[in-house]
Amino acid sequence: MNKIQLTVNGSAIEPTVEPRTHLADVLRDQLDLTGTHLGCEHGVCGACTLLLDGAPARSCITLAVACAGAAVTTIEGLDEDEIAAELRVAFTREHALQCGYCTPGMIMSARDLVLRLDHADEHAIRVGLSGNLCRCTGYVGIVRAVSAVIAARRQRGIAAVIGAGRTSLGPVGSQPGAIAVAPARPAAVGIMLSGDLALGSLDPSEVMPAKSFDASFTVNAAPEQVFALFGQPRTLAACFPGATITDIPTPDRIEGAISVAIGPLSAIFRGSARIDRNAADLSGRLVGTGRDRLSRTSTSGQISWRMLPIDDGRATRVALAIGYSLSGPLAQIARDGLVRDLASRITTTFAQNCERHLNGTADPTETPEPQRLNALALLLDVARKRLTGLAQRLRGP
Numbered sequence: 546m547n548k549i550q551l552t553v554n555g556s557a558i559e560p561t562v563e564p565r566t567h568l569a570d571v572l573r574d575q576l577d578l579t580g581t582h583l584g585c586e587h588g589v590c591g592a593c594t595l596l597l598d599g600a601p602a603r604s605c606i607t608l609a610v611a612c613a614g615a616a617v618t619t620i621e622g623l624d625e626d627e628i629a630a631e632l633r634v635a636f637t638r639e640h641a642l643q644c645g646y647c648t649p650g651m652i653m654s655a656r657d658l659v660l661r662l663d664h665a666d667e668h669a670i671r672v673g674l675s676g677n678l679c680r681c682t683g684y685v686g687i688v689r690a691v692s693a694v695i696a697a698r699r700q701r702g703i704a705a706v707i708g709a710g711r712t713s714l715g716p717v718g719s720q721p722g723a724i725a726v727a728p729a730r731p732a733a734v735g736i737m738l739s740g741d742l743a744l745g746s747l748d749p750s751e752v753m754p755a756k757s758f759d760a761s762f763t764v765n766a767a768p769e770q771v772f773a774l775f776g777q778p779r780t781l782a783a784c785f786p787g788a789t790i791t792d793i794p795t796p797d798r799i800e801g802a803i804s805v806a807i808g809p810l811s812a813i814f815r816g817s818a819r820i821d822r823n824a825a826d827l828s829g830r831l832v833g834t835g836r837d838r839l840s841r842t843s844t845s846g847q848i849s850w851r852m853l854p855i856d857d858g859r860a861t862r863v864a865l866a867i868g869y870s871l872s873g874p875l876a877q878i879a880r881d882g883l884v885r886d887l888a889s890r891i892t893t894t895f896a897q898n899c900e901r902h903l904n905g906t907a908d909p910t911e912t913p914e915p916q917r918l919n920a921l922a923l924l925l926d927v928a929r930k931r932l933t934g935l936a937q938r939l940r941g942p
């Protein structure tokens with residue numbers, strides 16, 4: 546048995562593995578990261594694809610001991626990744642999955658294409674995805690989804706990253722002895738993984754929410770323009786899926802509602818919020834509370850934002866810190882991962898709508914749809930918890 550050092554989704558770990566153990570088995574069996582799927586187990590189907598030092602690799606034919614020192618990113622590690630969030634929205638919209646078995650591996654390979662391809666070339670996308678087999682959907686929706694994300698990002702001025710951010714030559718994961726190379730050229734915009742930039746922060750003088758997380762998105766407009774948009778509550782509400790404003794009693798106060806759909810259920814949180822803005826550092830904060838009358842669920846939260854100039858001030862990264870507390874029946878089922886997934890979907894749609902408003906292509910009559918929590922994931926989560934509880938009861942104290 547060998548003890549090896551790995552960084553998995555940003556956390557350093559030291560699993561003990563046999564020389565013959567594959568990386569996928571370590572992740573699934575020892576770390577419970579079952580989002581990495583196993584299909585053929587001999588390097589053909591691509592279901593087990595993950596990122597090794599930032600590059601896609603097949604974990605079913607990669608020996609764990611050969612990865613000592615490598616950084617491993619599984620699909621669970623892309624929860625807050627900007628490109629993965631855009632791909633998830635596009636896959637849903639384009640019906641690019643049915644059973645979903647191939648999807649984690651497909652997203653890994655697709656993310657690499659979004660990062661590297663200069664433009665949405667269908668042939669290049671099909672070649673790039675040819676190592677990922679989907680047994681039930683067909684590839685039309687998948688290719689359309691990947692093309693749409695590439696086209697949208699290039700239109701927003703986000704350049705392809707030459708070399709896909711890789712800094713060494715040689716097989717992925719083979720850190721020792723690899724030849725270091727400088728990045729070919731800096732990207733106009735880097736990828737966002739949580740924690741890679743100075744985000745906004747929650748105000749501790751307000752009631753601190755129970756849960757918090759960071760998010761960011763990129764808009765192809767100057768920071769001052771985006772900050773000004775954030776000062777127009779009605780326009781902003783029009784960009785925010787499911788939000789309506791009913792009244793603006795004072796310039797720093799809004800009243801309104803947000804609809805959220807959870808599978809077949811829907812909740813409408815009505816409430817009010819205070820908005821603080823600081824033009825000196827292009828930051829702001831919204832602090833509010835709301836309640837859904839039907840489910841008797843209450844929420845309170847803070848969202849703070851800061852506009853960070855990128856690409857010589859021609860584009861803006863909007864850094865968000867989001868905090869929320871939920872109490873009531875819906876709080877029982879809205880676990881962290883689902884809320885984050887919902888937030889990343891909302892953020893992606895919100896970013897696209899902001900962009901359309903800023904470049905004048907938004908349709909003023911269009912109202913963004915409320916976003917949905919993933920009902921299937923919700924049901925699976927409940928089933929998993931029940932099975933775990935049953936197993937514990939059977940095992941005894």
Ligand code: FES
Nearest residue numbers: 584585586591605
């Ligand atoms: S399970 Fe790894 S390529 Fe099929």
Ligand code: FES
Nearest residue numbers: 643645647679680
């Ligand atoms: S969605 Fe079922 S295998 Fe691809």
